[in-house]
Amino acid sequence: MSDVSTQSVQPAKSGAGPDLKTFGTAALLTFGAGMLCFVGWGLLSSGFGFFLGIVAAGAGLWWWKNIHGSMIPRGLSAKSVVTLAVVNVVLFGIMLLIAL
Numbered sequence: 001m002s003d004v005s006t007q008s009v010q011p012a013k014s015g016a017g018p019d020l021k022t023f024g025t026a027a028l029l030t031f032g033a034g035m036l037c038f039v040g041w042g043l044l045s046s047g048f049g050f051f052l053g054i055v056a057a058g059a060g061l062w063w064w065k066n067i068h069g070s071m072i073p074r075g076l077s078a079k080s081v082v083t084l085a086v087v088n089v090v091l092f093g094i095m096l097l098i099a100l
Helices: 017-044 047-068 078-099
Strands: none
16 A cells, blocks of 8 residues: 555646537537438439438548548647538528528
8 A cells, every 4th residue: 555646636627618619510510411411302302312411421421530530539620610610501501592
């Protein structure tokens, strides 16, 4: 029992920035994958379009993982999150135009 260490504990770095980026990335990736499915369905008006949307979503997620090293990496830049948000807004706009 004499080998017990008395090193001080270093507190974790506080801040909500990384947590918000992680949550935002997870939400935007999920929303974007769903929007790709709906845009495919809306453009082709069939289950085949939905299937193509699933394939496009899978390809997009694979591409994202290859660029960033993992699906939701630590230290993701704000630029990547903003770009993902812009892509989702564009997909949502396309879906609105299809619906009208």
